[in-house]
Amino acid sequence: DAGVTQSPTHLIKTRGQQVTLRCSPKSGHDTVSWYQQALGQGPQFIFQYYEEEERQRGNFPDRFSGHQFPNYSSELNVNALLLGDSALYLCASSLVVGGSTSPLHFGNGTRLTVT
């Protein structure tokens, strides 16, 4: 039973560049959430996708965008990278059941460094 998988595991980018992070949810899950975890901090919610639509969004600028595909996998895109975007980006998946969702299962994250 495959868990949440994220790629790549590490990434180094330069300020102003764009980056795409990828996530495959746990088998059987249909909802994907993205979190940003800065060093020494707790994760912060970026957004959640269900049925290929953004359902909830946290307090992040429009430079952060996402997409969910028909197979439930998801991408997180960040444009015009800033040094402050350096963080661990966590993907989490869950399953919608009867109008509510199951607890989140997290992947191991993508470590993004912006220089």
Place this chain on the structure above:
Amino acid sequence: AQSVTQLGSHVSVSEGALVLLRCNYSSSVPPYLFWYVQYPNQGLQLLLKYTTGATLVKGINGFEAEFKKSETSFHLTKPSAHMSDAAEYFCAVSDGGNQGGKLIFGQGTELSVKP
């Protein structure tokens, strides 16, 4: 708005000693509460959760937590620490009463276990 405060960014205990990690929350609705553990270079793993019902919740690896509405607390305990318990622990509250929706995380508590 929901919020979480974890008291103590670092806690150190001896192997075999009691582990107590403190979490206080603020929520405008009946909360769903969670404790997650994060090992170095890994994602978050769910330790336990409170949704409704019994206020004493048992989780994996011998951890448990008690929901105290009057104190708005959800402290995590383990009777006897093991070296393998050394990790970062995060308390979280759901924003909107949905287990798999947006979670608000605390800043985290790093647990060290001395031999």
